[in-house]
Amino acid sequence: MAFNNTDLAAFKDVWVFCEQREGKLMPTDFELISEGRRLADELGVDLCGLLLGDNVEGIAKELGGYGADKVYVCDHPLLKTYTTDAYAKVICDVIEDLKPEAFLIGATNIGRDLGPRCAARLHTGLCADCTHLDVDMGIYKDFLREASTLPEEKIEGMGVAKVLGQDHDVSRDLKMTRPAFGGHLMASIICPRFRPTMATVRPGVMKKAPFDQAKADACEIVKPAFSLSEADMETEVVEVVKAAKKLVDLIGADFIVSVGRGISKDVEGGIKLAEELAAELGGVVGGSRAVIDSGWLSADHQVGQTGKTVHPKVYVALGISGAIQHKAGMQDSECIIAVNKNDTAPIFEIADYGICGDLFKVTPMLTEAIRAAKAAK
């Protein structure tokens, strides 16, 4: 296969892979379309969704309501259910034909599978699990001033990188930022030599823009040419069996009550207290990795760098110390309430309300206070 993707000027537009399951768009699509809009504006290009499936044209216009100028729809019976080989084949064909400059994919289970396969085939670079994206150097520098400990002279001097011994102007490159070394460092990565620049983006991190019906109506639907047959596929979906248990929806929750290793003296009792408080708030239960690794809650409950990134209205941390990897997933919550018996626990540094005490005593009091407040209304 010949790679013709070093002619950077031949590539234009920002694309977002829009994942659908059973004909329904996923929440990450709206987050990435909203973020992609900002990046496309910074580059002065169009923002395009890429939607694959069987009979999915009808759901495409909604993406326009969050900022897509155009949605490329690839409809085919063999794209009904996700398979790596069919999706990668169609996406790579369409990308080679239409040449987007940047291609964003949600770091969902499907996105984490699809992204690297496409990047390898297209012979381009992919930065996985990004939590921040920028193009404009001024905006990127402001981000560094706020989020990093880099000295001002270092930030001010940025703009040119050495690539294969040559000076390379990074002003049009996508700056892809992600946690590295267990969350102790943030790394900003560029893909200077090949296009499209590819990034998978953590679900729940980018903010969804408000929906605009006029923009949805104006969104152009394009059906690009592609070919796909069973001969292109090594896999066949025989049956889709859904997990019997419903997974907890942490990302969409407004109220989360999370438990940490602090429940260890009575695990069942601690989880029950959290469930009661969550039920009173109309929320769900989450957990720190210590709780998931101990098998006290299933993996879908984990909040943090290797779990979910959440920003609920209220996040209650019960017996959680506040390790950097936990904070990475919840520090943008609107209001954080922490209960910990150790008054020097790092969670108190980011808590809006800190209660120093035993969670087994404090939690029932919180639940009761909310119950009483609701009854008084």
Ligand SMILES: Cc1cc2nc3c(=O)[nH]c(=O)nc-3n(C[C@H](O)[C@H](O)[C@H](O)COP(=O)(O)OP(=O)(O)OC[C@H]3O[C@@H](n4cnc5c(N)ncnc54)[C@H](O)[C@@H]3O)c2cc1C
């Ligand atoms: C690469 C990497 C990725 C990671 N990803 C994640 C992640 O996604 N999410 C995550 O959470 N962690 C993650 N971790 C682990 C993280 O570093 C911490 O080990 C973990 O968050 C600790 O969980 P904890 O706060 O529940 O436990 P601990 O740190 O043991 O804290 C327990 C807390 O409970 C308090 N306590 C004890 N008893 C009571 C009581 N009766 N009442 C009130 N308070 C009490 C203690 O004072 C203590 O502060 C990761 C680590 C690495 C290296």
